[in-house]
Structure formats: structure tokens, C-alpha cells
Amino acid sequence: MAKRYDAIIVGGGHNGLVAAAYLARAGREVLVLEQRHLVGGATVTEELYPGFKYSVFSYVVSLLRPEIMRDLSLARHGLEILPLESTFTPLPGGDYLLRGPDHAQTHREIYRHSPRDADVYDEYGRLMAQMAMAVRPILGMVPPDPAAPGWRDLQSLAQLGSHVRALGGERFHALAKLMTMSAADFLDEWFECEPLKATMSASGIIGTFLGPRSPGSAYVLLHHYMGEIDGAFRAWGFARGGTGAISSAIASAARSFGAEIRTNAAVQQVITKNGRAMGVVLADGEEIYARVVASSLDPKRTFLKLCAPADLPTEFREAIERFKIRGSSGKVNLSLAALPNFTSLPGMGMHLRGSISISPSMDYLEQAFDDAKYGEFSRHPYMDVLIPSLIDPGMAPPGQHVMSCFVQYAPYNLKGGWTDAQRTAFGDTVVNTLCEYAPNLRENILHRQVLSPADIESVTGLTEGNIFQGELALNQLFFLRPVPGWAQYRTPVRALYQCGSGTHPGGGICGAPGRLAAMEMLRDGL
Amino acid sequence: MLPGTPFHSRTAPLCAAHNWRRWGPCVVAGSYDLHPEREYFAVRTSAALFDVSPLYKYAIRGVDATRLLNRVITRDVSRCRVGQVFYTPWCDAAGKVLDDGTLQRLGESVFRLTCAEPNLQWLYANATGLQVEIEDVSEQVAALSLQGPSARAILQHLCPADLNDLRYFHVMGSQLGSVAVEISRTGYSGDLGYEVWCEAAAAPQLWDLIWEAGMPYGLVPAGILALDVARVEAGLLLLDVDYTSARAAAIEARKSSPYELGLGWAVDLRKENFVGRAALALEQTRPAQWRFVGIEVDWLDVEGLFNAAGLAPQVPTQTLRASVPLYLSDEWVGYASSTVWSPITKRYIGLAHLRAPHFATGTSLQMEVTVEHQRRLASAKVVELPFYDPPRKRS
Ligand SMILES: Cc1cc2nc3c(=O)[nH]c(=O)nc-3n(C[C@H](O)[C@H](O)[C@H](O)COP(=O)(O)OP(=O)(O)OC[C@H]3O[C@@H](n4cnc5c(N)ncnc54)[C@H](O)[C@@H]3O)c2cc1C
Numbered sequence: 003m004a005k006r007y008d009a010i011i012v013g014g015g016h017n018g019l020v021a022a023a024y025l026a027r028a029g030r031e032v033l034v035l036e037q038r039h040l041v042g043g044a045t046v047t048e049e050l051y052p053g054f055k056y057s058v059f060s061y062v063v064s065l066l067r068p069e070i071m072r073d074l075s076l077a078r079h080g081l082e083i084l085p086l087e088s089t090f091t092p093l094p095g096g097d098y099l100l101r102g103p104d105h106a107q108t109h110r111e112i113y114r115h116s117p118r119d120a121d122v123y124d125e126y127g128r129l130m131a132q133m134a135m136a137v138r139p140i141l142g143m144v145p146p147d148p149a150a151p152g153w154r155d156l157q158s159l160a161q162l163g164s165h166v167r168a169l170g171g172e173r174f175h176a177l178a179k180l181m182t183m184s185a186a187d188f189l190d191e192w193f194e195c196e197p198l199k200a201t202m203s204a205s206g207i208i209g210t211f212l213g214p215r216s217p218g219s220a221y222v223l224l225h226h227y228m229g230e231i232d233g234a235f236r237a238w239g240f241a242r243g244g245t246g247a248i249s250s251a252i253a254s255a256a257r258s259f260g261a262e263i264r265t266n267a268a269v270q271q272v273i274t275k276n277g278r279a280m281g282v283v284l285a286d287g288e289e290i291y292a293r294v295v296a297s298s299l300d301p302k303r304t305f306l307k308l309c310a311p312a313d314l315p316t317e318f319r320e321a322i323e324r325f326k327i328r329g330s331s332g333k334v335n336l337s338l339a340a341l342p343n344f345t346s347l348p349g350m351g352m353h354l355r356g357s358i359s360i361s362p363s364m365d366y367l368e369q370a371f372d373d374a375k376y377g378e379f380s381r382h383p384y385m386d387v388l389i390p391s392l393i394d395p396g397m398a399p400p401g402q403h404v405m406s407c408f409v410q411y412a413p414y415n416l417k418g419g420w421t422d423a424q425r426t427a428f429g430d431t432v433v434n435t436l437c438e439y440a441p442n443l444r445e446n447i448l449h450r451q452v453l454s455p456a457d458i459e460s461v462t463g464l465t466e467g468n469i470f471q472g473e474l475a476l477n478q479l480f481f482l483r484p485v486p487g488w489a490q491y492r493t494p495v496r497a498l499y500q501c502g503s504g505t506h507p508g509g510g511i512c513g514a515p516g517r518l519a520a521m522e523m524l525r526d527g528l
Numbered sequence: 529m530l531p532g533t534p535f536h537s538r539t540a541p542l543c544a545a546h547n548w549r550r551w552g553p554c555v556v557a558g559s560y561d562l563h564p565e566r567e568y569f570a571v572r573t574s575a576a577l578f579d580v581s582p583l584y585k586y587a588i589r590g591v592d593a594t595r596l597l598n599r600v601i602t603r604d605v606s607r608c609r610v611g612q613v614f615y616t617p618w619c620d621a622a623g624k625v626l627d628d629g630t631l632q633r634l635g636e637s638v639f640r641l642t643c644a645e646p647n648l649q650w651l652y653a654n655a656t657g658l659q660v661e662i663e664d665v666s667e668q669v670a671a672l673s674l675q676g677p678s679a680r681a682i683l684q685h686l687c688p689a690d691l692n693d694l695r696y697f698h699v700m701g702s703q704l705g706s707v708a709v710e711i712s713r714t715g716y717s718g719d720l721g722y723e724v725w726c727e728a729a730a731a732p733q734l735w736d737l738i739w740e741a742g743m744p745y746g747l748v749p750a751g752i753l754a755l756d757v758a759r760v761e762a763g764l765l766l767l768d769v770d771y772t773s774a775r776a777a778a779i780e781a782r783k784s785s786p787y788e789l790g791l792g793w794a795v796d797l798r799k800e801n802f803v804g805r806a807a808l809a810l811e812q813t814r815p816a817q818w819r820f821v822g823i824e825v826d827w828l829d830v831e832g833l834f835n836a837a838g839l840a841p842q843v844p845t846q847t848l849r850a851s852v853p854l855y856l857s858d859e860w861v862g863y864a865s866s867t868v869w870s871p872i873t874k875r876y877i878g879l880a881h882l883r884a885p886h887f888a889t890g891t892s893l894q895m896e897v898t899v900e901h902q903r904r905l906a907s908a909k910v911v912e913l914p915f916y917d918p919p920r921k922r923s
Pocket residue numbers: 012013014015016017018035036037038041042043044045058059060061062063064065267268269270298299331332333408458461462463464467468469470471501502503504508509510511512
């Protein structure tokens with residue numbers, strides 16, 4: 003008889019790999035099934051043009067949980083996180099805003115734009131860090147179920163309550179505002195400098211189908227400060243070798259604990275019997291059995307594609323159908339013969355070694371969103387640009403460079419659909435926009451990879467190309483993720499679990515969904 | 529005012545931080561940037577260029593050069609082939625370490641000894657009756673240390689010979705551009721690296737050559753703060769920080785033998801007589817009293833202590849060159865002499881001296897940590913050295 007595993011993990015993205023590593027570490031026999039020829043999902047490095055390595059999708063790491071790095075000894079398995087130094091916002095008029103690691107230097111720089119903002123900048127940072135400290139335990143916690151609380155749920159709620167109470171009045175009010183306001187309104191209460199506000203608010207709109215003036219966009223501002231409170235253990239930076247190195251390190255850790263990982267193994271369906279998951283069928287018809295099956299795919303793909311409709315309660319199915327997972331971002335990766343030269347700050351310097359943000363003003367971002375609302379990609383998109391080869395020279399041949407451009411907005415439901423011509427037009431828009439700030443860019447492009455949300459979907463399986471496996475909006479977070487009542491990694495199908503970014507605490511290279519799901523499986527007696 | 533090194537005309541304009549630090553008889557850059565983090569990471573991911581000219585350097589030549597050196601250092605010089613480099617300590621008659629450094633064998637009877645402190649008088653004193661010429665070339669010879677995974681590729685652009693043939697801890701003569709140099713496959717970083725030695729007058733030219741060749745590889749000028757983190761990760765000790773020279777020790781207890789510093793492997797008791805041999809031979813027959821070890825401080829403990837005070841955890845991001853007490857239960861069992869957060873391994877590490885019998889790998893200890901002005905204890909354990917040891921180091 004064929005081997006029966008303790009657990010099958012569907013999808014070898016970083017969360018699937020984390021779940022596998024934790025289960026294998028606990029002595030379980032685990033098999034990971036990944037459809038592509040390499041593991042990593044949205045966290046991969048690929049050499050699509052000889053000598054030039056792209057972090058094809060995700061490009062920076064910020065939320066990767068320190069406990070995971072420790073438990074899985076990821077440093078020993080080759081994970082090295084290099085710091086990003088600065089945030090550079092070039093402006094259309096020839097000026098710029100540059101924030102770096104040195105406090106006094108950054109103060110001087112903001113002062114140039116607004117003396118008032120320069121002074122409150124620190125105060126704002128302190129407040130956000132304090133709030134992040136109060137909220138951080140949530141990231142490591144299985145969401146309680148407040149509607150039908152068990153003993154453990156009550157304990158979690160109480161713990162959370164005490165953290166929040168400890169914040170004190172002023173900070174508690176700020177937290178309440180963060181939870182409900184738009185990033186624009188929240189930042190308006192603090193700052194006046196447009197490029198500063200716009201660049202900060204951008205972290206609230208990444209991966210969502212929201213503009214900076216949409217309510218609910220403020221909360222994600224906190225994530226930016228989450229890393230800071232981990233002190234030296236913070237994971238903010240660039241993984242040496244690209245983000246694929248993170249997946250490789252986790253895969254290597256998982257294998258060291260005995261997990262088996264199969265690539266080129268697409269799962270077609272979850273096999274069930276009497277409402278219980280028994281195993282999976284691969285696209286080529288092979289059947290593999292296990293005591294539990296955990297899917298790291300997004301909720302729509304897991305429940306609407308891999309599960310037979312008859313296996314799911316109707317209300318649950320409907321809730322999953324309503325789950326918001328709108329693709330809004332694209333990615334352009336470039337191989338460059340030489341560095342871009344910014345008109346506003348020519349030459350080489352710290353400004354090129356961090357994130358380069360095309361976010362000159364709130365209006366700019368909101369207008370970029372306006373295009374998307376009506377089914378167009380932004381004519382002047384928001385971009386978060388990185389030159390990885392300046393941080394890890396191994397990403398490109400000596401003297402040459404790679405550039406990663408995360409672009410928003412690119413709606414999945416583009417008017418007329420994502421044809422080849424549209425993709426090319428989108429790529430051109432990105433390059434043209436960057437050339438407004440660094441005109442020499444165009445002539446130095448050796449290779450260009452343009453990814454529309456449709457491309458992201460077709461390569462990684464992320465529904466609609468939504469980068470977080472479902473929007474990080476408040477109505478889809480914590481005990482509401484992916485749907486109320488099913489936020490504890492279990493599903494209506496017995497022995498079927500979810501362990502991807504579609505579960506709490508959500509998307510990004512974080513690993514917490516995979517870890518928490520593994521812990522729940524073990525708690526259930528796996 | 530202390531002088532700069534022969535590279536000062538090149539390093540000064542790059543030193544945006546104006547962070548100059550004394551090193552021996554000179555000042556060198558502590559860091560070039562306001563934040564030295566990038567300089568450290570360059571050592572581990574691309575390449576970093578350090579000015580190591582302040583090292584003391586002695587040229588030792590003559591038919592009795594081998595005899596002199598064998599009398600002084602603890603390793604057997606006759607085993608050091610021409611073109612080889614030895615790392616070695618040397619001791620006083622009581623077998624206590626005076627200094628440590630590298631010995632390059634440049635010819636059958638031509639050597640260069642480099643070290644942290646002046647040792648000219650000691651060499652003279654031991655040369656009585658020998659046919660040997662000892663020259664202090666500290667000021668005549670300038671040196672750059674090129675460390676990091678891209679070091680070989682950068683230097684290969686300039687070096688006519690195949691650098692793959694220059695093995696770990698070996699040295700060769702070469703010509704880079706028009707500058708005559710010796711290149712040694714050495715460094716103080718625990719990474720792939722080279723040190724390049726030239727006449728002081730040619731120093732600026734050598735800098736320019738390496739600088740230009742390194743540009744496409746992301747070469748970063750780096751100061752001693754970055755080196756100080758890398759060397760702790762590499763488990764390398766530093767005179768005056770991790771041990772006191774027997775020459776400078778105010779009390780007996782401050783002196784250490786090579787065995788107590790983890791340098792037992794560099795003591796060759798089989799060779800002809802050398803200073804300290806009798807004492808070391810005797811010491812070797814007795815159980816060790818002290819041992820030099822690596823410790824790792826428990827992060828969760830540190831984080832817990834700081835979080836309890838409402839703070840994010842604080843750990844030294846530059847090497848803390850201060851003695852920190854170590855305890856086992858309530859008993860003082862030793863001290864850490866260098867402690868730092870290791871960015872690449874993400875561990876809070878230290879080089880420490882522990883009393884018998886508490887130095888076995890895996891032993892649990894506590895280290896003193898100051899949290900909001902109060903001394904607290906965080907758990908730590910004894911671990912193997914080095915903390916970071918990439919295969920490329922010896923490649
Ligand atoms: C363009 C882009 C940019 C991003 N930028 C960042 C960033 O800079 N920083 C950050 O933190 N996050 C970023 N993200 C988000 C982050 O990458 C994702 O949230 C995260 O990688 C998702 O991990 P996961 O393991 O949950 O899911 P996935 O990575 O989606 O993994 C799912 C895996 O399942 C596989 N799969 C799908 N269907 C099947 C099947 N039927 N059978 C077998 N295998 C299957 C897929 O190939 C994939 O490997 C970005 C995402 C995108 C798309």
C-alpha cells in the first residue's frame with residue numbers, strides 16, 4: 003500500500019514551507035506539494051536574463067516573525083537580511099525628500115520641507131512604536147472567536163484587552179483612530195509636507211484596492227513600525243540572494259527536520275470521505291493520502307477550486323465567495339547596464355540604496371487610484387522601487403544592476419482585459435514615469451519583465467493577483483480572516499486546514515499563518 | 529596630534545562621519561558613514577576595504593632568522609614554508625602571552641612579523657648572539673585589508689597571477705599596476721579576504737587601484753568598528769580587549785597562557801627551546817583553570833527583561849569592549865570581554881573567559897545585562913567558536 007503521510011501541505015509558498023517545517027520539527031511525516039518547478043510562491047528569486055536575478059514578486063522582507071527565524075534556525079540555513087538604508091521620494095519639480103538612518107540628517111532634510119513636520123516626526127514615530135508594541139502580540143496569536151468563545155478565546159481576549167488598556171488614554175484614542183480612519187486623514191492630523199505624507203501613506207495602500215483617502219487604510223501604517231519593536235531582531239530589509247533565499251532557507255530547514263518537498267506537483271482536488279479530508283489528487287491523477295491536508299493557497303482557490311461544492315456548507319461557500327481579493331498591483335523587473343541617475347539628486351549615494359518611492363503627493367496617489375476605480379491602470383502610478391544589486395551586488399554582474407518596481411494601481415479587471423498590448427503599455431507607463439525622474443533609465447534597460455495582476459495569478463495561483471491572498475482590510479483581519487467563525491485555521495471539512503496568507507495575520511512575508519496553523523494541527527492531536 | 533596613515537589622503541575625504549579612532553601610533557577611520565552598518569555588511573556580502581597600516585611590522589632577515597623566531601614564537605617556524613603565513617602568539621618566560629600576530633615567510637630567511645603592540649625590544653633581547661637583522665618597518669610599509677566574498681574577484685582584476693593559487697594563510701609577491709606588493713590570503717574578518725602590503729610612498733596609488741577595481745563590485749571603505757564586529761563573529765581575540773599582555777598586566781591574575789586563550793593549537797612543545805616552553809609544558813599536564821569560549825545570550829530572556837520595562841530590547845550593535853560578569857547560579861564564574869549583536873547570524877554573542885569546570889560547550893550561565901539602570905541577569909550558554917564560518921573563508 004502507498005505511504006500515508008501525517009500531513010500534506012498544498013502549496014510550497016513560504017507559509018506552506020513554514021507549516022511543514024514546524025510539523026516536521028514535531029516529528030510528523032510531512033509532504034509539501036508545489037505546482038511550480040521551484041518553491042516560494044510569491045517569494046522567489048529567478049534568473050530570467052542571464053546573470054541578473056529578480057526577486058520576481060515580493061522584494062523586501064519586513065514582517066517575518068523573529069520566533070520563526072529562531073525556531074527554524076533560518077540564519078544557519080542561509081538566510082541573511084541586509085539593511086535598507088533610506089527612503090527617497092523624488093519630486094517632479096526637481097526637488098526630493100530623503101529619509102535615512104541618521105536621526106539628525108533626517109531632521110534637517112524634513113526641516114527643509116517643513117520645520118514643523120521635522121519636529122513632530124519623532125513624536126509620531128514614538129507613538130506608532132508604542133501602539134505597535136501593544137498590537138504586536140496579535141501577530142503571534144491564534145485569533146479568538148468572540149462569537150462563540152471557548153476558554154482559550156476568553157484568555158486571548160483578556161490578554162489583548164490588558165495590552166490595549168496599558169496604552170493609556172491618548173494612545174488608546176490614537177489606536178481607535180488608526181483602526182477606523184483613512185491613512186490620509188490620520189497623517190493630516192500630524193503632518194503638512196505632501197511627499198512625506200504621501201510616502202508614509204503608501205504603506206497603507208500596498209496590495210489593497212483602496213486609495214489613501216479610503217477609510218481603513220490607516221491601520222496598515224502600524225505594520226511599518228512592527229519591526230522596530232523587535233529591536234536588533236527586526237527583519238526589515240533585503241534578503242541576500244533575493245526573497246527566494248527566504249523560501250530556500252525555510253525549505254532547507256523543513257528538509258533538515260525530515261519534510262519531503264515535491265515540485266511540479268499541482269494538486270487538483272482534495273479527497274474527502276464523510277466530510278473528512280483524506281488526501282489529494284494531483285493533476286496527473288496520482289492520489290496521495292494523509293491524516294490531514296493543509297492548504298496554503300488563498301481561500302478562494304482552496305475552497306472553490308480544490309474542494310467539491312458538496313463538501314462545504316452553503317453559507318460558508320457564500321462567505322468565501324464574498325471574501326475580497328481584488329488584484330490591484332503589478333510588478334516590473336529590469337536589468338540595467340548602469341544605475342539610474344536622478345535629476346533631483348544626481349550620482350550615487352544613500353538615496354539609491356533604499357526604497358525609492360514615486361509618491362510626490364496625496365493627490366498623486368489618489369489620482370492613481372481614480373484610474374483604477376474605473377478599470378484603467380494608473381497613468382501615473384505609485385511605485386516602490388528598489389535596486390537590489392546595490393544592496394547585494396551578487397544580484398547582477400559586476401557594475402550592472404537589477405531594479406524592482408512594485409506598481410500600483412493595476413486592476414485585475416482591466417477594461418478590455420490584460421492583453422499583450424495592454425501589458426506592454428503598462429510596462430511603458432512604468433518606464434516613462436521613472437524616466438521623468440531619471441531620464442537615463444530607458445537607454446540602460448537590458449531586459450524587462452512586466453507582470454500584470456493576471457500574470458501574477460497565472461504564475462503563483464494568487465487569485466486575481468492579489469498579493470496578500472485577500473485584502474488586508476479591517477473587515478478581513480484577525481478573527482474575521484478569512485471569514486468569521488473560521489479564523490482558527492480549521493475549515494468546515496474535518497482534517498482540512500488553511501495555512502496561507504488568507505488566514506490571520508495575513509499577507510506579506512511573515513510566516514505566522516504557517517506557524518500558527520501548524521500549532522493548531524498539533525493541538526488537534528496530529 | 530597623532531598622524532594619519534599613508535592612506536590618509538584617500539581615506540579622509542571619504543570619512544563623512546569624521547569618526548577617527550586611534551589605533552596604535554595612528555588614527556584611522558572608526559567608520560566612514562554615520563552608521564557603520566553598511567560597512568559591516570560589505571564584509572559579508574560584497575567587499576570592504578580597511579586601512580590596517582597601524583599594525584607594527586618587523587622585517588627579520590639573516591641566517592639566524594629562523595632561530596630567532598623559533599626562540600620567540602610558540603609555533604615551529606621550520607614548518608612554515610616560504611610563502612606561508614603563521615598566526616601565532618608569543619610568551620614571556622612564565623608562559624604568559626605577550627602579544628599575537630602573523631608571521632609571513634617571504635624567503636628562506638626573510639620574514640615579516642606583524643603585531644598589535646611594539647615588540648622591537650623583545651626581538652632584540654632574544655637575538656643576542658644570533659646573526660640576524662631586525663628592522664622596524666612599521667612606518668615604511670602600508671597595508672590594506674580587502675575582505676568579503678568579492679575580494680578575490682576584485683583583486684584578480686589587478687593581479688597578474690591566478691589568485692586561486694594563493695591558498696589560505698599564504699603570501700606572494702606581486703605587482704598591481706605599477707605598485708610592488710605582497711599579497712597575503714589573510715584578514716581579521718573570518719571571511720574571504722586578502723591583505724596587501726606596499727611601500728608607504730605607493731600607498732595612495734594602491735588605494736586608487738583597488739578602489740577603482742572594486743567599484744563595480746560594491747566595494748565599501750570600512751572602519752574598525754565594522755571590523756570589530758566581524759572579528760568577534762570569527763572568534764578572533766584582540767589584545768587589550770580580550771586579554772592583557774603579560775608585559776602590561778598590573779597583577780598576575782590578568783595574565784593568560786595560550787592555553788587559556790584557546791591558542792593551545794599554536795603551541796608546539798616538540799620544537800627546540802623557546803621562551804615560556806618549560807612553563808607551558810608544565811601547564812599542559814595540569815587541568816586547565818580558564819578557557820576562552822564563545823557565549824550566546826538568550827534573546828527571549830533579553831527581550832523579556834526589556835519588554836518588562838516597556839522597552840524594545842537593546843543590545844550592543846558595536847562591539848562592547850568591556851568586561852561583563854558571568855554567573856552560574858549565584859557564583860561568579862568568569863567574564864565576557866567582547867559582546868555584540870551579530871547581524872548576520874542574528875545572535876547576541878560574546879567572547880568570554882570561564883573558570884574551570886564551567887567552560888564545557890552547552891553549559892548554561894547568566895550574563896549581566898543592564899536594563900533601565902538596573903543590573904539584571906539574562907541566560908546564556910557556552911557555544912563553539914567561531915560563530916560565523918563560511919566555507920569561502922578558506923576557499
Ligand atoms: C508582486 C508582489 C509583490 C509583493 N511584495 C511584497 C514585499 O515586498 N514584502 C512582503 O512582505 N510581501 C510582499 N508580497 C506579498 C507576499 O509575497 C505574499 O503575501 C506571500 O509570499 C504569500 O505567501 P503564501 O505562502 O501565503 O502564499 P503563496 O506565496 O501564494 O504560495 C502558494 C503556493 O502554492 C502554489 N500553488 C498554487 N496552486 C497550487 C496547486 N493547485 N497545487 C500545488 N501548488 C499550488 C503556488 O505556486 C505557490 O507556490 C508581494 C506579493 C506580490 C505578488
